[in-house]
Amino acid sequence: MRTFLKDSGADGVDVVLNSLSHDDYIPRSLALLVKGGRFMEIGKRGIWSHEQMAEARPDVMYEKIAADTMMEKEPWRYNAYLKRLLGRAEAGGLQPINCHLFDGLEKGVSALQFLQRANNIGKVVISQPSRMLCGPKDLAMLSGGMGALGIVTAQYLVEEGCKSMALLSRSGKPSADAMAHWDWLKACAIDMKVEKCDVSEESSVVALRGALGDRRVGCLLHLAGVLADGMLPALSREHFEKSYAPKVHGLYHMCKHLEIAEDAVRLLFSSTSALFGSPGQANYSASNSVLDALAPAWSARGRPTRSVQWGPWAEVGMAVQKNTLSRAKAMGVGALNTATGMGVMSSVLFAGEALVGAVPVRWAKYLRSAYPETPRFLEDMEAEVRKAGPAPGAGGGGGAMELASLPPEERLEAVRAGIREMAREVVDDGSLATDSPLLESGMDSLSGVEFRNRLVTEFEGVRMPNSLIFDHPTVNELAAFISGQLGDVAPAGGAVP
Ligand SMILES: NC(=O)c1ccc[n+]([C@@H]2O[C@H](COP(=O)([O-])OP(=O)(O)OC[C@H]3O[C@@H](n4cnc5c(N)ncnc54)[C@H](OP(=O)(O)O)[C@@H]3O)[C@@H](O)[C@H]2O)c1
Known part of the structure; x- marks a missing residue:
């Protein structure tokens, strides 16, 4: 360098662009810098602070350039740089550096060996196709896209390379429990449109078609849904219409009026209410069942469609909003965290199955608590549970087993006392009589x-139908029913030693 400077008759260099920090490279480079020169640091480790530089060379203008933090802290500035670069690249002024491409993560080892042998000139790139089967140029349409799961799914789509999406909802407002994800989405440089569209109204979907112009939908995720719960005797036509409107009529209108590519993936958000049934949700369950029936039928006709019967999601969404997670847990049904849910979603899209249930279940507990008798479609699960043997504390163990070993009269009294306390807590009435019908109290x-x-949790091992409190409406009747069943699980030989 010194020879070069001498030959060119220069006193020093005006600018140092440095990325070398080990040994004494910084002071050496600095020694070559003219008075009042610029030192631009692009290194990361072992670099000098502004104070160190000011002490060593107060005349030098020192700047640390960190593209990664600039992206985060000053996205507008970074965006402007990239746009300028893009313009020059498009005009042919900048050529991309040489690239050696390996297709798919499974080629990772070969790619690293290639690097290790120093065979590369320029970059070594491992490409991984989007797991969402949605090309970067496709428009992803999410009905119910402003809901909690809509927003987290949209975020996932972006992470998987989607560049263009339309989020539909009636209000156009993001779900309150997904605001952090919404803020993330808004900050993304993608073409994201929020469309106020009531998919259950044909005219609203026709208007949306007009707004989209000639854009084709490359993948459709149907999440629009509302809950209108009620126990069977109270369910009216209106309850059914509310559930069917977004889920069933909404899907029908979108398929009828939007231009959806023939090979577009359709992902329908169904629920385990259509797989297992769910107390108080017969209407919701029925509307989800329609989605479940359509998915295999459409797939068979060459339109790839997947219906996922989701269990409750743990972090955001309807189940959290309606506070139903603890109720589900008490029956042995767990909840999906968002990362697992997204993993399931991409596996479902890749696998060929049109209808999939996604829910963590503790089968022993669930089968015991949900059904008086295991339904045929879950018999395999029951066989698995039997094979695995009793879970610790299950099958009438613990307190239930102790009760079971009491003489019948004592057992009945102890069970009655336990149920009375629980019932009094639930109705918030310390004087609830044991012969009062609970549903009238x-x-x-x-x-x-x-x-x-x-x-169910308290008296493990006792099978209790969903209609328990209709069949046995008072504390006394419940106690007789449960105590009788506990008698059946008492260990041979009577009392516990
Ligand atoms: N979260 C869970 O645990 C869970 C479990 C199983 C299945 N699922 C299913 O997953 C989907 C999304 O659930 P989520 O938890 O995200 O619920 P959410 O937060 O309540 O979101 C539902 C979204 O649908 C929109 N919507 C309702 N009716 C509509 C209509 N007619 N036209 C257009 N948009 C409509 C709502 O917005 P507006 O009110 O503004 O229209 C809202 O943005 C639902 O279909 C649900 O059945 C959820």
Whole structure:
């Protein structure tokens, strides 16, 4: 360098662009810098602070350039740089550096060996196609896209390379429990449109078609849904219309009026209410069942469609909003965290199955608490549970087993006392009589379900139908029913030693 400077008759260099920090490279480069020169640091490790530089060379203008933090802290500035670069690249002024491409993560080892042998000139790139089967140029349409799962799914789509999406909802407002994800989405440089569209109204979908112009939908994710719960005797036509409107009519209108590519993936958000049934949700369950029936039928006709019967999601969404996670847990049904849900979603899209259930279940507990008798479609699960043997504390163990070993009269009294306490808590009435019908004493259908679930947990090993408190409406009747069943699980030989 010194020879070069001498030959060119220069005193020093005006600018140092440095990325070398080990040994004494910084002071050496600095020694070559003219008075009042610029030192631009692009290194990361072992670099000098502004104070160090000011002490060593107060005349030098020192700047640390960190593209990664600039992206985060000053996205507008970074965006402007990239745009300028893009313009020059498009005009042919800048050529991309040489690239050696490996297709798919499974080629990772070969790519690293290639690097290790120093065979590369320029970059070594491992490409991974989007797991969402949605090309970068495709328009992803999410009905219910401003809801909680809509927003987290949209975020995932962007992470997987989607560049263009339309989020539909009636209000156009993002779900309150997904605001952090929404802020992330808004900050993304993608073509994202929020469209106020009531998919259950044909005219609204026709208007949306007009707004889209000639854009084709490359993948459709159908999440629009509302809950209108009620126990069977209270369900009216209106309840069914509310559930069917977004899920079933909405899907019909979108398929009828939007231009959806023939090979576009359609992902339908169904629910385990259509797989297992769900107390108080017959209408919701029925509307989800329609989606489940359509998915295999459409797939068979060459339009790839997947219906996922989701269990409750743990972090955001309807189940969190309606506070149903603890009720589900009491029955042995767990909740999906967002990362797992997204993993399931991409596996479902890749696998060929049109209808998939996605829910973590503790089968022993669930089968015991949900059905008086295991339905045929879950018999395989029951066989697995039997093979695995009793879970610790299950099958009438612990307190239930102790009760079971008591003489019948004592057992009945102990069970009655336990149920009375629980019922008094639920109806918030310390003087509730044991012969009062619970449903006329402040317990409603849903708190009745919760009450039943607590009984299931308390008296493990006893099969309790969903209709328990209709069949046995008072504390006395419940106690007789449960105590009788506990008698059946008492260990041979009577009392516990
Ligand atoms: N979260 C869960 O645990 C869970 C479990 C199983 C299945 N699912 C299913 O997953 C989907 C999304 O659930 P989520 O938890 O995200 O619920 P959410 O937060 O309530 O979102 C539902 C979205 O649908 C929109 N919507 C309702 N009716 C509509 C209509 N007619 N036209 C257009 N948009 C409409 C709502 O917005 P507006 O009110 O502004 O229209 C809202 O943005 C639902 O279909 C649900 O059945 C969820």
